[in-house]
Amino acid sequence: FTGDADPEAADRWICELEKIFVVLGCSPEKRLAYAVYMLVGEADHWWRGTYQMLAARGVTVDWECFRTVFMEKYFPESVRHAKETEFMRLHQGGMTVSEYAMKFEHLARFYS
Template sequence: MAARRRVRSPEDLNENNNDGGCTFEQFNRTHPPTFDGRGETNAVEDWIQDIEEIFSILECTDQPKVRFAAFELIGEAKRWLNSEKVIREAEGTGVIVWAQFKHNFFDRFFPKADTEARAREFTNLV
């Protein structure tokens, strides 16, 4: 299950790099939550939300996001990512971008029944 934590303020992180990117050291100093692939739907959403909040505060470019987030995956989630890497290498597709990572992540860890239920709720609101 994801461990929800408050992200530290930019002042606690010695400000961002002058080049507008972010470093693993800065990312790690925020004490990002880990995700083990278990838990309810909210745990999946909370983990992504927390990680993206950190990326936003640090003004991370797209390039390091998957690497940094991958470091916070443990257990079943880490095994899933490792199998994804093997598949991509076999297909010759190589590096994955953050948007594709999130898509694949939600496909794997966000139960289809919850996705369909939320779609119905949204349809009923409109």
Template structure:
């Protein structure tokens, strides 16, 4: 339905034509449903686009489906927010490398941060071993 509405917007389609065009595309159970709606109406031409959409969505997209999709979206938004907070909480020397990696998934960010931290630790540890200690007589 969203795709059809996007097409209608591009076509500057008026509401009275939207109903005829949308139902023309129906097949199978959607077409059967539409035929039954028409047969129950005294004057099917009085059905508005808004009424049609509400009835169609209620039947073909039940509340449980909508709730599941809303929850899925909220999880994505929350995950993104957590990932962003994690990324911005990193030390600058780690954050710059991790940010450049482009990861948006929290798990991938954590893995990347750990790899960068390990690499920096090894690099700094290696430099300390090569550097002579002050006051030593080697």
């Protein structure tokens, strides 16, 4: 992950990592190491600074911590709220049933 400005790319990256963790039977201890290894460029620089800040505050940095701060950075609450609103306002309109179903399924995962 490069730190792309596309929030959905960040969400997809986390989802893909979690699928990989299941397939590989990745232990909780290894999840953080694997995720950090997959960061490049701006995202890697961001994590190095964030990790130092968290460690200095005595925070236990594990996969769940990483996932939380990663999503706060790359998929902020404002974007999640916008996706929820888009889901709630979704109407079929001129879309085919298939197109509508795809859009519905895509947006439903953001609704909590």
